[in-house]
Amino acid sequence: MAQSNKLLAGIELGGTKCVCILGTGPDDVRAVERLPTGEREETMRQIEAVLDRWRSQHGAPRALGIASFGPVDMRAGSPTYGFITSTTKPGWRNTDIAQRLGRRFGGPVGFDTDVNGAALAEGRWGAAKGLDDFAYVTVGTGIGVGLIVRGKSVFGMNHTELGHIRVARKPGDKFPGMCPFHGDCIEGLASGPAIEARVGKPASQLSPDDPAWDFVAHGIAQLLHTMVLTTAPSRIFLGGGVLSAQTHLFERIQQELKRSLNGYVEAPELEQGIAQFVVPPGLGSMAGPLGALALAADAEMASTLSPPLPTAASR
């Protein structure tokens, strides 16, 4: 895709920090501001102040993208469209994000989950360029999945929450899991905090030959097995803090996935070898903020293709 010269603003709202970004793409980032995700009113005001300042310094961006931690309401026409809904983060339950920032901003607004945003950024500028069906998996504080089908993030009655599927357990794994909702769903079994709860120290400090990794790799491979048999992404991008600190995991997960699928799916993407199918993302730590920018770019494009509709966020 040709580099656009349209100025865009993005907000990546994470559970611990918020990254505001201004630019046209990864090669043209004009400004980045990081702030802690603290008390919600104060945080929202700080974000609004950044947007106001950028507007006076750089001119009005053409669109705003917001990639937020979830769960979020993405239902077109819902009164709470653009809200963070049932989060466990104290003070942030039922918080209007996109409608409020949309009113302040005034132009087209894109809104999606942080992982869907990151996936779309990989598709637009990163390792997923040219792919229409792919997935972005991040294993860190939680397990998040951005799921792209026919070039768009999936949204039915809700966005994807693949981190909360329950997977087949590896025999011998007795860890009860630590998800407050599901116990041993995959996030409850294999996220960073889950690994720490298994072994009593941070995942990053665990020796690569610790037997806990067998259970973790098995669980993540089961998540990938499910994805292959559900929307059948043509590549899976696998990253996040746990993976970057423990690079041996990559090959283990690939081999577990191959063993688990057991030749059932015949597709060129798999026949090229599992190492070309499960790969690291391309944008590294910038995937999140660039995800917000990708959502802005999509919103800008949608606004030029059709007359601006009164979306919930711009009403």
Add this chain to the structure above:
Amino acid sequence: MAQSNKLLAGIELGGTKCVCILGTGPDDVRAVERLPTGEREETMRQIEAVLDRWRSQHGAPRALGIASFGPVDMRAGSPTYGFITSTTKPGWRNTDIAQRLGRRFGGPVGFDTDVNGAALAEGRWGAAKGLDDFAYVTVGTGIGVGLIVRGKSVFGMNHTELGHIRVARKPGDKFPGMCPFHGDCIEGLASGPAIEARVGKPASQLSPDDPAWDFVAHGIAQLLHTMVLTTAPSRIFLGGGVLSAQTHLFERIQQELKRSLNGYVEAPELEQGIAQFVVPPGLGSMAGPLGALALAADAEMASTLSPPLPTAASR
């Protein structure tokens, strides 16, 4: 959707029988012919003979739809587009279905899996009318899922094979499963033959209070849990031979699903109650043949919206 008066032909190619259908929709079926799915060359010739006869008796249909047992190749541009690929059905591996029938037929051809076809028929004429994101699950000889996202069946590097995901096992369930590829995937645990292998008699003859049903309901609920957290269909249509013979299963599956999700997903579709979310399909035993007709209708519509492209099936 208004009833079309465009004559369509459909072929539902199942593993044991094939249903050819001619008409414009469920209220206007002009002809149905059933034949056994036997030796492949003989079966294909019989299908071609039906199409030829219908053309001379009723005039040329506007489009042909083929809903086939799988796995099938649905990759646009693939040399083996429209083929049945790695089936275990003797003699049918790597069989050209859609290209061959497309050449004989000469007009627009739609091709998909039998379950995706049935799902699309439910969307066009049945219980899923008006829904853009939904799923059709059939529990019978196998476990098949038709998965509709934004009005279309999902296809990444492959079609959905959700029946082969591995699910969390209910504690105490020691049945090893009987899928030749995966052992205890959900099809290996809860399909009709799997239930028979568990208890030594056909699923239809099993008492509703047999303890095996707990394991079966749990497994199917896990499949549904995964679907809710993956593409988040706004309704799940659940049918097939096992369900129709054992109607008590329905409520058990609903309750297991509710317990398993544990309030994590907040969506009006779930808040209306699980009995409105997991429901029977509307077209009954006609869903399969009407699925083929729905694929024909989609192919006809696509051919009028854009200049006919040389698809693999029509080259």
